[in-house]
Amino acid sequence: xNDTLTTANQFGAGVPDFGTRLVxxxxxxxxxxxxxxxxxxxxxxxxxxxxxKFK
Amino acid sequence: MDGTTxxxxxxxxxxxxxxxxxxxxxxxxxxxxxxxxxxxFWYFFGGLSLFFFIVQIMTGMLxxxxxxxxxxxxxxxxxxxxFQVPFGWWIRSVHSWSAHLMVxxxxxxxxxxxxxxxxxxPREIVWMxxxxxxxxxxxxxxxxxxLPWDSTAYFATQxxxxxxxxxxxxxxxxxxxxxxxEFIGQETLRRLFALHVVILPVAAFFMVIFHMLMNQLHGTxxxxxxxxxxxxxxxxxxxxxxxxxxxxxxxxxxxWLSFMYPVNIGQKVDxxxxxxxxxxxxxxxxxxxQTLRWLPGTxxxxxxxxxxxxxxxxxxxxxxxxxxxxxxxxxxxxxxxIRVLGSIFVCYMMISIIVAYMTS
Amino acid sequence: xxxxxxxxxxxxIQYIIPPIVRxxxxxxxxxxxxxxxPTDSVKVVRVDKKAVxxxxxxxxxxxxxxAVCTHLGxxxxxxxxxxxxxxxxxxxxxxxxxxxxxxPAKLPLQPYKVDLKDDDILISxx
Numbered sequence: 398x399n400d401t402l403t404t405a406n407q408f409g410a411g412v413p414d415f416g417t418r419l420v421x422x423x424x425x426x427x428x429x430x431x432x433x434x435x436x437x438x439x440x441x442x443x444x445x446x447x448x449x450k451f452k
Numbered sequence: 453m454d455g456t457t458x459x460x461x462x463x464x465x466x467x468x469x470x471x472x473x474x475x476x477x478x479x480x481x482x483x484x485x486x487x488x489x490x491x492x493f494w495y496f497f498g499g500l501s502l503f504f505f506i507v508q509i510m511t512g513m514l515x516x517x518x519x520x521x522x523x524x525x526x527x528x529x530x531x532x533x534x535f536q537v538p539f540g541w542w543i544r545s546v547h548s549w550s551a552h553l554m555v556x557x558x559x560x561x562x563x564x565x566x567x568x569x570x571x572x573x574p575r576e577i578v579w580m581x582x583x584x585x586x587x588x589x590x591x592x593x594x595x596x597x598x599l600p601w602d603s604t605a606y607f608a609t610q611x612x613x614x615x616x617x618x619x620x621x622x623x624x625x626x627x628x629x630x631x632x633x634e635f636i637g638q639e640t641l642r643r644l645f646a647l648h649v650v651i652l653p654v655a656a657f658f659m660v661i662f663h664m665l666m667n668q669l670h671g672t673x674x675x676x677x678x679x680x681x682x683x684x685x686x687x688x689x690x691x692x693x694x695x696x697x698x699x700x701x702x703x704x705x706x707x708w709l710s711f712m713y714p715v716n717i718g719q720k721v722d723x724x725x726x727x728x729x730x731x732x733x734x735x736x737x738x739x740x741x742q743t744l745r746w747l748p749g750t751x752x753x754x755x756x757x758x759x760x761x762x763x764x765x766x767x768x769x770x771x772x773x774x775x776x777x778x779x780x781x782x783x784x785x786x787x788x789x790i791r792v793l794g795s796i797f798v799c800y801m802m803i804s805i806i807v808a809y810m811t812s
Numbered sequence: 813x814x815x816x817x818x819x820x821x822x823x824x825i826q827y828i829i830p831p832i833v834r835x836x837x838x839x840x841x842x843x844x845x846x847x848x849x850p851t852d853s854v855k856v857v858r859v860d861k862k863a864v865x866x867x868x869x870x871x872x873x874x875x876x877x878x879a880v881c882t883h884l885g886x887x888x889x890x891x892x893x894x895x896x897x898x899x900x901x902x903x904x905x906x907x908x909x910x911x912x913x914x915x916p917a918k919l920p921l922q923p924y925k926v927d928l929k930d931d932d933i934l935i936s937x938x
Contacts, residue, residue, distance in 0.1 A: 412534065
């Protein structure tokens with residue numbers, strides 16, 4: 398990656414350094430993964446309910 | 453207290469359901485089921501393509517607020533987005549990476565549909581609308597590439613718009629239509645901007661709606677030879693939850709790429725300077741690029757660009773007409789000849805992309 | 813219906829196809845001085861929105877060649893160590909007279925007419 402790309406001059410404007418970007422990613426990934434877990438449990442609940450219905 | 457709260461929620465939900473007429477819609481989706489077998493994983497790529505398309509629309513609208521489509525200001529406006537607008541660098545990175553992921557998921561979706569022979573009757577129109585969508589997506593990629601107005605963008609467009617010139621009779625006109633004049637300049641930028649931001653999105657929007665509607669009406673096909681595995685799940689809401697997981701995974705990948713590999717912006721092009729060394733198109737056009745490099749200037753006295761133009765045209769028509777060509781699909785039988793041809797094409801694509809990366 | 817749609821369709825097609833802008837002819841345009849270009853070297857100048865390579869060959873002749881590759885229109889650059897014009901797009905190469913050496917290009921670089929008046933280099937595309 399080109400060094401000239403990293404020129405953060407204030408919070409939010411300009412590309413931040415690697416560490417800041419990693420923090421942003423980790424926060425976002427945490428939220429997304431949490432959402433995925435919730436979706437998975439809801440999906441499992443629906444599938445189980447369907448299986449019980451037909452037993 | 454709990455009874456009151458749930459009653460209020462039900463009243464609110466009922467208000468919305470009645471005014472938006474959601475019940476018939478829910479009934480329509482509830483009737484559809486999705487077959488589950490060992491190849492069902494590939495079904496997610498259609499939804500992923502839609503997801504990345506939505507991301508492109510949203511980030512595209514945001515970029516439009518700051519972008520200026522003139523040769524004097526285009527590059528500067530993109531620089532401003534990246535270096536001055538808060539999180540502009542991230543919005544632009546998401547737009548750029550999502551473009552790559554959208555093309556990739558569309559190609560995988562098309563390949564999986566091809567190899568599963570899901571274009572058989574009565575789904576011929578679904579396939580054809582999908583092929584048109586592929587052309588539109590590649591059109592998006594081509595038109596959007598010039599907009600930053602840097603060296604790579606300029607010369608890639610120079611080459612891409614020059615290739616059709618070898619077509620007899622219509623070639624010159626096609627080049628002029630694409631460029632807006634004889635040379636790449638303000639008219640070209642204006643045209644490609646209009647295509648990228650209005651004409652192609654409108655066309656793609658209606659084609660996506662049509663494609664999805666046809667898919668809902670005809671249901672998901674089962675590949676030949678797998679009819680024995682007769683398990684299926686309801687599209688709404690069971691399959692949609694699985695789709696949501698796939699979309700979340702796609703979003704996570706996009707997050708990773710956009711944050712950890714932000715996209716650079718080159719300097720404004722000097723149209724009198726030579727093309728930068730090692731210039732090449734993006735990976736989805738590399739097969740065409742590498743094919744032109746491998747072939748000599750003329751073959752049996754015929755201009756190679758003309759042959760390549762004819763070849764690409766024939767390939768496009770072949771893809772569109774595939775359901776009509778493959779008679780075995782009409783009887784729901786495996787067609788090994790078509791599959792082998794497809795495999796050879798996929799292998800050729802991958803080899804040409806790898807060679808192009810290694811040698812340029 | 814057809815009577816109405818056809819002329820509208822024709823008008824729209826004519827609208828989309830841009831008008832032809834004829835190439836401007838110029839004559840005796842001053843582009844540089846002989847003394848500015850050492851022997852066996854090249855200088856690229858801009859003339860009428862085009863890149864033109866002024867070549868001073870080892871026989872002392874001054875030539876003017878279009879720097880636009882005849883393959884797919886990229887601008888070539890002169891490699892002074894190898895004394896060739898090289899196109900970065902697809903690898904076409906041309907000698908100092910503009911003739912194709914290798915690569916997918918089929919036509920030589922377009923020459924311009926050169927007139928020398930004292931030290932001045934004047935070119936024309938008439």
